[in-house]
Amino acid sequence: MTGWIFLVPAAALILWMNFYPMFQALILSLKTGRGTRLNFADPLWFNYERLFSDEIFKLTVGNTFIYLAIQVPIMLVTALVLANLLNDKNLRFKGLWRTAIFLPAAVSLVSYSLVFRTMFANDGFVNDVLLWLNLVDSPINWLGQTDTARFVIILGLLWRWTGYNMVFYLAALQNIDYSSLEAAKIDGAGSFATFWYVTIPQLKPMILLTAIMSTNGTIQLFDESWNLTQGGPAYTSMTMSHYLFEVSFQRNPNFGYGAALSYVILIMVAVLAAVQMKIGDKRD
Template sequence: MSTQLTPVVPAPDHQDERPPSGRGFSSLGGRRSLTGWVFLLPAALLILVMNFWPMFQAFILSLQTGRGAQLSFAEPLWFNYQRMLADQTFWMTLRTTLLYLVIQVPIMLVLALVLANILNNPRLRFKGMWRTAIFLPCAVSLVSYALVFRTMFATDGLVNDVLTGMNLIDSPINWLGQTQTAQFVIIIGLLWRWTGYNMVFYLAGLQNIDHSTIEAAKVDGANAVKTFWYVTLPQLKPMILLTAIMSTNGTIQLFDESYNLTAGGPAYTSMSVSHYLYEVSFVQNPNFGYAAAISYVILVIVALLAAIQLKVGDKRD
């Protein structure tokens, strides 16, 4: 798993471009190599202690059952995992989370890509203003944006007023009170908050593209769309891969929007699987063994999806 994941780094393609002398550093002797390891030590140690060790303990926990804090090993050991198979709510929240993933991530990345491309136009004026406006949502804290969105999507709120004003709907929509519309509001919320963030990455990627390749395509008579598709996009691939993996990871672990925006409702139908994990731990009768088992399933899904994305990303090389 770990070695597969190494290429998450978008740059392995560039390794050959490294000056030949670069390789020479590590061969200069054990002492220098040791210095390198010492440089990594604080970061690696912290991740080990703050992430991997608790995760290992969570694994032990996932094999336990019991009421409250009185936990003992389950019989059979995989009881909590077995329980998950029969848990309708778990499957529903997992399906909902995957739905968010499948709909929101592609839309967001395409939007971000289009916006980045527009902003990259050298003739565009007030670039800083546009970029700021579109990025600013991700500086806002989650509680605040949840509140603003809840007010805007209220039954007698702004969104309904505008839609009825434009004669698009006859009667106000109860946005957060129905399954599909509540899921829609979560997706809109995610798009609002994260499109700008991804756009900045694409913008950065675009600025690194060799402009002469684009000029060359133009000379060959390719139009703007074709140039974008055949020249710009392939060069952005490492960046797209990076944002795709980050967004997938973020969406599978989605908690805040589900918790703050819709509170998972109505009837659990907009709840994300991470939010369900929290419910199981802190709202319902606490079942930490089961919650830990759910977290392992989330971990495996994220890792699998990352691996798939990397495979697909590599193939197109």
């Protein structure tokens, strides 16, 4: 009973602060109306049915999965390579390099988004450098074109989160027995073979964890879409969470439809996490 008594306060707070609002959101997703004048829809699944004909939602789903498919693999591979390089016992100034690469993760999401927005403005630093190097004839409208706007968001995500994931891999590398790496070298394995056949297999649990975390974070991506591009041009860089915010709190707020959107995002996160666990976790 003592253990349960200690658990009750935390469990009660989780139920009250997490699960009760989730249940309320589920009920809300079955209602229609504007503002606080909400009534149960007819049929109850009307908001979910509406999603299939919402072209903007389909576009934001496509945008989000573009970010997911491009940014997450590049970020995790880069973080893994950097962690392996910075784990070298003979590397000088390891603390300095690790801190420098991790620092972007300590920067406020809003602050770094505004800095990137300024850098990639028509009269920003990036265009000034490209013009100075004669690589372009006129400034590029980075944030006003679909492909370049998406590129800026992906670049911002890579800058912000690569060092964060690198720290997880560094922590996992500390638990690898160095003798196994030495044995591989004695057997004639080169640096790449040692990394691929000895290091990577021992990092699989951490790779799975970072893949799930990065996937979930990307599907729920909001800050970069909101602060960097405002979802433009014409919704072509907007994420699902950004659209959820717009539906719920801008123009003509529709809380019922917004709640339905939030549950669709939740289902996507859960399904992708389950798939990754099924594929990546080979433990008996």
